[in-house]
Amino acid sequence: xxxxxxxxxxxxxxxxxxxxxxxxxxxxxxxxxxxxxxxxxxxxxxxxxxxxxxxxxxxxxxxxxxxxxxxxxxxxxxxxxxxxxxxxxxxxxxxxxxxxxxxxxxxxxxxxxxxxxxxxxxxxxxxxxxxxxxxxxxxxxxxxxxxxxxxxxxxxxxxxxxxxxxxxxxxxxxxxxxxxxxxxxxxxxxxxxxxxxxxxxxxxxxxxxxxxxxxxxxxxxxxxxxxxxxxxxxxxxxxxxxxxxxxxxxxxxxxxxxxxxxxxxxxxxxxxxxxxxxxxxxxxxxxxxxxxxxxxxxxxxxxxxxxxxxxxxxxxxxxxxxxxxxxxxxxxxxx
Numbered sequence: 001x002x003x004x005x006x007x008x009x010x011x012x013x014x015x016x017x018x019x020x021x022x023x024x025x026x027x028x029x030x031x032x033x034x035x036x037x038x039x040x041x042x043x044x045x046x047x048x049x050x051x052x053x054x055x056x057x058x059x060x061x062x063x064x065x066x067x068x069x070x071x072x073x074x075x076x077x078x079x080x081x082x083x084x085x086x087x088x089x090x091x092x093x094x095x096x097x098x099x100x101x102x103x104x105x106x107x108x109x110x111x112x113x114x115x116x117x118x119x120x121x122x123x124x125x126x127x128x129x130x131x132x133x134x135x136x137x138x139x140x141x142x143x144x145x146x147x148x149x150x151x152x153x154x155x156x157x158x159x160x161x162x163x164x165x166x167x168x169x170x171x172x173x174x175x176x177x178x179x180x181x182x183x184x185x186x187x188x189x190x191x192x193x194x195x196x197x198x199x200x201x202x203x204x205x206x207x208x209x210x211x212x213x214x215x216x217x218x219x220x221x222x223x224x225x226x227x228x229x230x231x232x233x234x235x236x237x238x239x240x241x242x243x244x245x246x247x248x249x250x251x252x253x254x255x256x257x258x259x260x261x262x263x264x265x266x267x268x269x270x271x272x273x274x275x276x277x278x279x280x281x282x283x284x285x286x287x288x289x290x291x292x293x294x295x296x297x298x299x300x301x302x303x304x305x306x307x308x309x310x311x312x313x314x315x316x317x318x319x320x321x322x323x324x325x326x327x328x329x330x331x332x333x334x335x
Contacts, residue, residue: 047335049172053105053165059127059134060120067122074137076101077160081140082133083180084308086152089315092308093159095324098334099178099306100132102168106176107131168325168332170201175332177202181301182308183213185283188328189255189303194271194282202304203330204254209313215280215300222277222293231268234276238266244293247286255303257282271302305329 057072070078079100080093088096104125111124120126127134141149168175177191177199184207191202210216222230228242240263250260250267258270270282273295281299288294299307306328314324322334 050335051174058123059125060123061127073164077157078134078136079132080156080160082135086156088312090159091315091321092312093156094163094321095311097160097163098166098325099180102175102178106174166334168329168334170332175201179305181303183210183299184303184307185281185299187255188307189253191304193253194302194304201329201332207307207310209317210309213309216298217296218280219296224291227293231276240266247288258284
């Protein structure tokens, strides 16, 4: 048989089709043919500093005077139940869970570095407002009853379980100051305007959805004599005298709270008046009418970090728990 150039060309074309072109077509049909990565597609976010939460945590129980070892996630559930109303939206409860978990872990970390607080040297945390309010399921059942356990407790457990192990981070490090309060009166505070130091993620932000909050336009009346007595009892070095003839706010913080106020010839900061007079917030106005001093305040708590009522309002407007946390803690990420 004579092999011509035409025959050779036919053989080459046939082999190219059978061994190169056809397999490529079949691979493409089966979905196994991989395209080169699209250079415009964003790279997946990889977080390498994730902290593992402990299995148990030691908590000092004030009522019993003992330190109790509690499963960590059960402790978070007890804090959410103790710190936030159970009728809040699920996304608000989730935000509270992450904030409480982050705060707890920061206390554990600090105890490993410099010991536990003097108030409870055998545990990094206690169960009251000195740290975070915690209630066990047995205490909650006794306080609230079986129906609450079957409905609200389940709701809280679902919120905590759905965020298990999640924490807040700022610039790749644990956001140790995961502070929160009941309501802000419309604006939260910069940390340095209330406490000693500036924390980059504790910035003053708007908190517009607090319509359902307690302690709005809360009014207290004091006689001038009682007013002076309470301030002198708390701060004897100022020597405030009665009658009270003048009250003038000198300055306000970024969040709108009283920063400095002058009463007669003595000067106080807003937090000092809040503590001495038992006010719900340093976001207040003061006036004198004869011998009666009237103070009207808005909000409840120190005003730094997450407003719980604001978080619930955001959830009602459709925000999820990460959006809530990223609003109230500037620049944080949840992992």
